[in-house]
Amino acid sequence: MSASLMAEIWVFALAVFVGFEVISKVPVVLHTPLMSGTNAIHGIVMLGGVLVLASAHGPALTTLGFLAVVLGAMNLFGGFVVTDRMLEMFKAKKQKPLPAKKP
Amino acid sequence: MKFVFEFLYLLAAVLFIVGLKFLSSPAHARRGNTTAALGMLVATLTLLASMMVNPESGPPHNLGLIVTAIAIGAVAGAVGARRVAMTDMPQMVAILNGCGGGSAALISTAEFLHLSTARAGADTMFGTIIGSISFSGSVVAFAKLQGLVSEKAINSPIQKAVNALLFLGLLGLIGMLGFSGGGAPAFYALLGVSLAFGVLMVMPIGGADMPVVISLLNSFTGLAVAATGFVLHNNALIISGTLVGASGTLLTMLMCKAMNRSLANVLFAGFGATTTAGAAGGVAGGAAKNYREVSVDDAAVLLANIQNLIIVPGYGMAVAQAQHTVRELADLLAKKGVDVKYAIHPVAGRMPGHMNVLLAEANVPYDQLFDLDQINPDFERADVALVIGANDVVNPAARSDKASPIYGMPILDADKAQHVIVIKRSMNPGFAGIDNQLYYEPRTSMLFGDAKGAVSKLVEAVKTL
Numbered sequence: 001m002s003a004s005l006m007a008e009i010w011v012f013a014l015a016v017f018v019g020f021e022v023i024s025k026v027p028v029v030l031h032t033p034l035m036s037g038t039n040a041i042h043g044i045v046m047l048g049g050v051l052v053l054a055s056a057h058g059p060a061l062t063t064l065g066f067l068a069v070v071l072g073a074m075n076l077f078g079g080f081v082v083t084d085r086m087l088e089m090f091k092a093k094k095q096k097p098l099p100a101k102k103p
Numbered sequence: 104m105k106f107v108f109e110f111l112y113l114l115a116a117v118l119f120i121v122g123l124k125f126l127s128s129p130a131h132a133r134r135g136n137t138t139a140a141l142g143m144l145v146a147t148l149t150l151l152a153s154m155m156v157n158p159e160s161g162p163p164h165n166l167g168l169i170v171t172a173i174a175i176g177a178v179a180g181a182v183g184a185r186r187v188a189m190t191d192m193p194q195m196v197a198i199l200n201g202c203g204g205g206s207a208a209l210i211s212t213a214e215f216l217h218l219s220t221a222r223a224g225a226d227t228m229f230g231t232i233i234g235s236i237s238f239s240g241s242v243v244a245f246a247k248l249q250g251l252v253s254e255k256a257i258n259s260p261i262q263k264a265v266n267a268l269l270f271l272g273l274l275g276l277i278g279m280l281g282f283s284g285g286g287a288p289a290f291y292a293l294l295g296v297s298l299a300f301g302v303l304m305v306m307p308i309g310g311a312d313m314p315v316v317i318s319l320l321n322s323f324t325g326l327a328v329a330a331t332g333f334v335l336h337n338n339a340l341i342i343s344g345t346l347v348g349a350s351g352t353l354l355t356m357l358m359c360k361a362m363n364r365s366l367a368n369v370l371f372a373g374f375g376a377t378t379t380a381g382a383a384g385g386v387a388g389g390a391a392k393n394y395r396e397v398s399v400d401d402a403a404v405l406l407a408n409i410q411n412l413i414i415v416p417g418y419g420m421a422v423a424q425a426q427h428t429v430r431e432l433a434d435l436l437a438k439k440g441v442d443v444k445y446a447i448h449p450v451a452g453r454m455p456g457h458m459n460v461l462l463a464e465a466n467v468p469y470d471q472l473f474d475l476d477q478i479n480p481d482f483e484r485a486d487v488a489l490v491i492g493a494n495d496v497v498n499p500a501a502r503s504d505k506a507s508p509i510y511g512m513p514i515l516d517a518d519k520a521q522h523v524i525v526i527k528r529s530m531n532p533g534f535a536g537i538d539n540q541l542y543y544e545p546r547t548s549m550l551f552g553d554a555k556g557a558v559s560k561l562v563e564a565v566k567t568l
Contacts, residue, residue: 008333008341015329015342019349022120025127028449028474031354031456034126035321036196037136038347041119042203042328044143045344046173047150048210048335052217053172054154054163061213062165066172068209073176074183075202080140081184082195086460087133089189093468 033086040079046072104156111149112339118142119343123350129469146339189464190421193317193453197245200317200324204237207327212294214334221284223293228277230330231290232297237323239301244316247305248453256309263371269300304370311418313453315358315369322351354455361449361475363501363512394530397548399557402524403564406432407439409486413478415446415517416458419492419527423554426465429491432558433467435565445471446478446488446515448496479516488520490541492527492554498539508537523547526557 026034049072053065119142125135154163163169180199187195211230215223223231246252276293279285285292308316325347332340359366397405406412414433420426433443445467451458459472473481482488490497497517500507517523518541525542527549541547550557 004336005333008336008338011338011341012329012333012345015345016349018120019346020353022123022127022346023350023353025124027127027129028447028456029129029459029469029472030126030132031357031449032192032196032454032460033132033136033456034123034350035318035354035455036192036199037123037126037139038325038350039196039199039203039321040136040143041122041139041343042325042347043199044146044340045203045206045210045328045331046176047146048328048331048337048340049172049206050150050154050169051335051337052210052213053165053169055217056165056213061216062168064209064213064216065165066168068206068213069169069172070176070179071202071206071209073173074180075176075199075206076143076180077177078180078184078195078199078202080136080143081181082187082192082199083136084133085184086189086192086463087129087136089460089463089466090129090132090469091463091466092130093470 033083036079037083040076040083043072043076043079046076108149108153111145115142115146115339116342189460194245194248197241197317200320201238201241204234204324204327207331208234208238210331211334215290221286223280226330226333230327230334233323234327235294235297236301237320237327239298240305241320243302243305254310257307262307266303269296272296312369314450314455315355317454318351318354318358322348325351358455392543394542395548397550399560399564402550403561406436407565407568409441411485412441412443413446413485413488415488415490415493415497415515417451417493420554421461425555425558426461428555428558430465430467432562444473446473448515475513482516482519485520487522488517490517490525494539497541500540524550526550526554528553
């Protein structure tokens with residue numbers, strides 16, 4: 001096992017804990033934006049597609065890379081835009097209704 | 104130079120984590136999303152810059168293609184995201200998730216072809232398998248949510264046998280590619296079997312279980328992306344993928360807990376597949392019991408003269424698009440001095456938190472939205488619980504009746520309110536075909552009608568008071 005692989009495993013293991021720690025704090029109200037937001041974050045896979053496409057020779061690899069980038073970009077941009085649209089709607093109460101209780 | 108790029112990737116990862124951290128409060132959540140998007144910009148620019156100055160592998164190919172591909176994906180994704188209706192959010196998330204999974208599978212495939220070896224590494228296989236399952240599973244989930252495929256649960260022994268065979272085949276192919284070296288044919292077989300497995304995994308699952316499926320697929324795509332990070336030796340991908348994997352896993356666990364079922368039960372038991380038999384039994388049982396009906400005017404008078412109202416919205420309300428009308432009613436009642444709260448069950452909707460988004464869209468302030476643990480103690484003090492289009496999540500059988508299929512599921516204690524008004528089309532049992540004792544309680548009144556029609560009549564009646 002190479003040193004770089006071991007370092008990657010360290011990164012992975014620590015990210016698991018950070019992920020659970022940060023996400024367990026997200027309130028139930030925001031679970032849908034959380035899901036679409038994390039969805040956007042895994043849109044980073046687009047960069048993997050770019051790496052493939054940048055080193056691709058021949059039609060097969062070029063096609064695979066191209067499709068990977070298109071799908072990744074859809075995931076990335078779609079995810080962030082839709083999350084922003086949702087979060088824009090979450091507003092606090094502007095003023096409390098007067099507590100004019102009936103007898 | 105490499106050091107600088109590594110540092111910038113770390114910055115991107117930190118921005119993702121900080122962004123997620125901001126999501127822990129509705130007041131900062133939007134800034135969190137922007138922060139994460141900024142992280143993505145940093146990561147993308149870093150990658151492009153590192154490709155430009157990397158002398159070892161020479162100048163990058165296909166720069167034009169890269170820009171074109173990003174532009175196509177960006178426009179398609181952004182336009183789709185702008186247009187989608189909030190009710191269709193589960194489909195949207197499913198399809199975006201499928202894109203990510205598909206992308207990860209394509210990258211792993213490309214890496215395998217690129218190396219052109221007989222054997223495949225664990226990371227490449229993992230990325231291919233999980234990415235493919237996530238892709239085809241998400242497409243099926245999308246089709247089910249969109250109504251292109253029946254939402255009904257399927258419970259067939261043949262389908263289970265096929266699944267088991269596919270799973271064994273998958274293990275065999277993994278062994279072959281990992282140890283003896285099966286080459287390209289084995290790899291394509293692995294790809295095909297994984298795709299088929301994704302389809303067959305999601306196909307039998309009923310619509311009401313979609314919150315679990317979507318969360319699970321989300322976590323799968325995250326892990327597939329993390330695997331891609333191992334394949335490409337990129338820490339930013341590993342960290343982002345893992346964060347998403349953790350988030351999806353956590354949400355999957357929460358959703359299972361909210362239904363008091365194990366993940367295996369959701370995936371393999373075909374819950375709700377017995378709808379027809381259950382429904383027939385429920386109707387027969389219902390006819391024998393007594394329930395009280397209430398007129399719109401009486402209900403309006405009652406609602407206008409109380410202090411504490413808890414509204415329990417269910418998926419039926421969302422299907423009827425009644426959320427705006429419900430908010431109108433709540434506003435009218437608030438003007439009359441009624442304190443209105445919303446009680447939201449974790450699985451009210453087709454994905455985690457879906458109901459909250461729908462109500463937020465209807466301008467319900469988020470400080471009126473309460474989840475199960477927060478609101479349950481308040482029902483005893485509530486004058487009226489108004490149940491709109493919800494059924495199983497307020498069924499007291501989940502607390503008391505050990506024979507009930509939903510026994511043990513955490514429910515909203517609507518039956519503890521002084522009065523309960525249930526807006527429902529008819530006495531037919533709900534999606535899972537389970538009869539609801541709540542409807543026959545002496546303090547429960549039934550207001551028949553579809554959610555939107557009945558609530559707008561209530562609005563009119565309250566206005567004339």
